[in-house]
Amino acid sequence: MNCISISNNQTIPLRDIPELDYDDLLEMNTKLLEAAECHCVNYYGLPWRRGIKLLCCIADDRARSIHVSSAEIRPDGAPLPSFTARNPAFQAFERELAENFGVAYTDHPWLKPLRYASNRKDRDQRISNYPFYRIDSEELHEVGVGPIHAGIIEPGHFRFICNGEQILHLEIQLGYQHRGIEPLMLGRKKPLERITIAESIAGDSVVGHSLAFVSLWESLCRFNPPEELLFARTMALELERMAIHTGDLSAICTDIAYQLGSAVFGRLRTPLINFMQEWCGNRLARGLVRVGRHHFPFTESLAQRLIQLLDDYEPALTEMYDEMKSLPTVLARLEKTGVVLPEQAASIGAVGMAARTSGISRDIRKSHPFGLFAGMDHQPIVKHHGDVYSRTQLRNEEIAQSARYVRGWLRDIPAPVAELPVLGRALENAFSISLVEGWRGEICHCAITDDEGELLHYKVKDPSFHNWLAVALAVRNNEISDFPICNKSFNLSYCGHDL
Amino acid sequence: MLSNLRILLHQGKQYIPDVSNARLPGIFRGRPVISTVAVDSNALAELCPTGAISVDPVTINMGKCTFCGECAFSFPEKICFTRDYKIASNLMNDLIIREGADVPIRLNPDAIREEVSRYFSGSLKLRQVCAGGDGGTEWELNACGNVNFDMGRFGVEFVASPRHADGLVITGPITENMAEPLQTCYEAIPDPKIIILAGTDAISGGIFADRSSLNRGFLDNYKIDLFVPGNPVHPLTFINGVLELIRKRT
Numbered sequence: 001m002n003c004i005s006i007s008n009n010q011t012i013p014l015r016d017i018p019e020l021d022y023d024d025l026l027e028m029n030t031k032l033l034e035a036a037e038c039h040c041v042n043y044y045g046l047p048w049r050r051g052i053k054l055l056c057c058i059a060d061d062r063a064r065s066i067h068v069s070s071a072e073i074r075p076d077g078a079p080l081p082s083f084t085a086r087n088p089a090f091q092a093f094e095r096e097l098a099e100n101f102g103v104a105y106t107d108h109p110w111l112k113p114l115r116y117a118s119n120r121k122d123r124d125q126r127i128s129n130y131p132f133y134r135i136d137s138e139e140l141h142e143v144g145v146g147p148i149h150a151g152i153i154e155p156g157h158f159r160f161i162c163n164g165e166q167i168l169h170l171e172i173q174l175g176y177q178h179r180g181i182e183p184l185m186l187g188r189k190k191p192l193e194r195i196t197i198a199e200s201i202a203g204d205s206v207v208g209h210s211l212a213f214v215s216l217w218e219s220l221c222r223f224n225p226p227e228e229l230l231f232a233r234t235m236a237l238e239l240e241r242m243a244i245h246t247g248d249l250s251a252i253c254t255d256i257a258y259q260l261g262s263a264v265f266g267r268l269r270t271p272l273i274n275f276m277q278e279w280c281g282n283r284l285a286r287g288l289v290r291v292g293r294h295h296f297p298f299t300e301s302l303a304q305r306l307i308q309l310l311d312d313y314e315p316a317l318t319e320m321y322d323e324m325k326s327l328p329t330v331l332a333r334l335e336k337t338g339v340v341l342p343e344q345a346a347s348i349g350a351v352g353m354a355a356r357t358s359g360i361s362r363d364i365r366k367s368h369p370f371g372l373f374a375g376m377d378h379q380p381i382v383k384h385h386g387d388v389y390s391r392t393q394l395r396n397e398e399i400a401q402s403a404r405y406v407r408g409w410l411r412d413i414p415a416p417v418a419e420l421p422v423l424g425r426a427l428e429n430a431f432s433i434s435l436v437e438g439w440r441g442e443i444c445h446c447a448i449t450d451d452e453g454e455l456l457h458y459k460v461k462d463p464s465f466h467n468w469l470a471v472a473l474a475v476r477n478n479e480i481s482d483f484p485i486c487n488k489s490f491n492l493s494y495c496g497h498d499l
Numbered sequence: 500m501l502s503n504l505r506i507l508l509h510q511g512k513q514y515i516p517d518v519s520n521a522r523l524p525g526i527f528r529g530r531p532v533i534s535t536v537a538v539d540s541n542a543l544a545e546l547c548p549t550g551a552i553s554v555d556p557v558t559i560n561m562g563k564c565t566f567c568g569e570c571a572f573s574f575p576e577k578i579c580f581t582r583d584y585k586i587a588s589n590l591m592n593d594l595i596i597r598e599g600a601d602v603p604i605r606l607n608p609d610a611i612r613e614e615v616s617r618y619f620s621g622s623l624k625l626r627q628v629c630a631g632g633d634g635g636t637e638w639e640l641n642a643c644g645n646v647n648f649d650m651g652r653f654g655v656e657f658v659a660s661p662r663h664a665d666g667l668v669i670t671g672p673i674t675e676n677m678a679e680p681l682q683t684c685y686e687a688i689p690d691p692k693i694i695i696l697a698g699t700d701a702i703s704g705g706i707f708a709d710r711s712s713l714n715r716g717f718l719d720n721y722k723i724d725l726f727v728p729g730n731p732v733h734p735l736t737f738i739n740g741v742l743e744l745i746r747k748r749t
Binding site for chain 2: 118206
């Protein structure tokens with residue numbers, strides 16, 4: 001195999017990544033994905049000499065390694081055969097390449113604008129002129145929803161083709177949230193500016209994205225974070241997972257008009273995020289994760305508070321969840337609604353919750369462990385029906401699992417080190433990758449440095465990038481009135497996708 | 500039925516009785532106070548990721564501040580973030596904290612439009628539009644209506660349709676791609692109507708200020724009735740700001 005196999009949070013010289021012909025890159029990487037344990041974590045391009053350098057990163061969950069390979073292409077060259085025609089998991093990655101660099105493909109089945117980025121090749125393409133899929137029929141009608149939705153949520157446009165109440169097809173058009181995160185990472189050079197950007201990628205995944213950023217940067221600077229930092233970060237990541245999952249259980253109840261569940265799960269989220277504020281001064285954990293240091297050591301008194309909190313929280317959550325799942329009216333709305341079949345999830349390269357609720361055991365905490373997970377035998381929770389109820393059950397069980405981990409860690413709080421090692425300069429001409437299993441799924445950040453160790457390119461991938469297609473597939477043949485509950489059960493990020 | 504009652508009983512009392520005087524637990528980075536101690540003020544200003552700190556005299560613009568607190572860690576003798584969450588204002592300039600001043604932020608009653616208190620003092624329905632917001636402030640605005648903060652008790656609620664709304668709450672730095680939908684939504688709200696900017700990103704663009712991916716032209720055309728700083732906005736900041744706006748002090 002003509003690729004280099006590296007592990008999570010490893011930095012390598014850029015020249016060590018084999019450069020292939022485009023056809024070989026296509027052949028090798030699509031071949032790799034034929035194995036069930038492999039999936040694409042990132043495939044992107046950057047301006048390189050007079051052309052475009054393509055980098056493909058395939059994670060092998062069994063070997064616990066990431067296979068990285070590259071190719072150089074000319075933007076004005078002849079149209080290329082697409083990866084997507086062989087494997088639909090590449091569809092969004094190639095749409096990005098086409099939109100940002102003008103790469104043409106001979107056989108991409110769905111080559112539409114992805115997010116109308118401000119650095120797109122063709123500035124004449126406007127978000128108001130998106131080419132929606134259409135079916136001409138007397139019996140069918142279209143329903144357009146968004147970009148502004150009924151609740152306090154982020155914008156995106158959903159275009160349904162319906163036969164009566166039944167959804168035949170949903171097309172999701174995103175890009176309204178595009179802020180230009182990646183170029184901004186290069187433009188702002190101070191570490192504090194960059195961590196502020198990382199915290200803003202998705203406001204509900206502050207710990208997840210900032211952890212990916214600092215792990216990547218510390219790896220580039222050959223900084224080994226002491227146990228104390230790993231402890232605080234991993235703890236924060238699991239508390240974030242518990243808080244958002246709890247809020248999602250509330251939102252799922254809201255969308256089926258189950259008022260008691262909505263109110264009780266909603267109030268149960270509050271102590272978790274208030275604890276984050278007690279710890280670091282911000283309910284969403286902004287300010288907690290910093291490169292090479294931290295301001296908020298986890299103290300014994302915080303541990304006591306957290307144990308007390310969990311002792312109250314866990315029985316209250318269990319009581320509410322047990323009541324909810326005993327109600328036929330609740331189950332009737334959740335079961336067999338919004339199904340994503342295992343083969344669909346596999347074919348689109350779903351990650352995180354969307355994969356694990358369709359029978360795929362895909363979890364970075366297990367396969368490419370980071371932080372405290374490196375020394376643990378994490379067993380991902382997997383559900384098999386792929387419906388809204390599976391996604392509800394998964395949240396409940398992951399909350400319990402994270403609470404168990406947190407309680408375990410609290411028994412052994414690492415002593416603060418007297419002096420943290422000094423953060424050096426980033427390696428020159430290097431490539432680094434960081435994977436983190438956030439509550440939504442796999443977050444991937446990649447960086448490349450130049451001759452002086454400055455950032456040459458920065459790439460962010462939120463799990464939503466893979467999983468939006470799962471929402472579109474899930475709602476097919478469902479009633480359009482079930483769309484909100486389907487969408488909420490995934491709770492994907494708009495800004496994480498649009499960047 | 501009995502199990503429902505049991506669950507209700509187990510929740511105890513969750514709401515905050517007095518939203519204006521509640522104390523926040525632990526640490527919270529609210530209204531900053533700047534001492535008159537002399538420090539290397541250029542180094543201090545250089546530290547800030549969003550250029551919120553100016554020198555001679557030292558000031559912090561809460562409309563730009565991300566409340567990361569780094570300045571207070573590096574210059575503890577100079578800057579201290581208090582737990583005061585009542586930091587909303589109706590005048591942009593009043594968001595600027597000056598050296599040596601430790602006074603609460605209040606709305607300027609003279610600058611509140613007369614129709615605001617005449618029409619909205621007992622009931623205010625708001626339509627929120629996220630224009631590049633990262634979901635954080637949106638999250639906290641949702642929390643304003645939960646059983647803990649219960650903003651609905653004051654007659655202030657978020658509604659689905661702009662046709663039902665008395666005002667617009669904007670979150671996010673206002674992306675180019677959201678500029679047109681934002682304008683459409685504003686026009687769909689019947690007069691008289693108010694505009695609230697919620698969060699640092701909305702007030703100044705935050706870390707995204709001056710990016711070519713933004714289009715903040717909308718803000719040049721209308722009077723902004725309330726600026727609510729925060730990253731994200733704390734529910735108590737939002738609720739107190741809105742209440743002060745609609746229940747104008749005379």
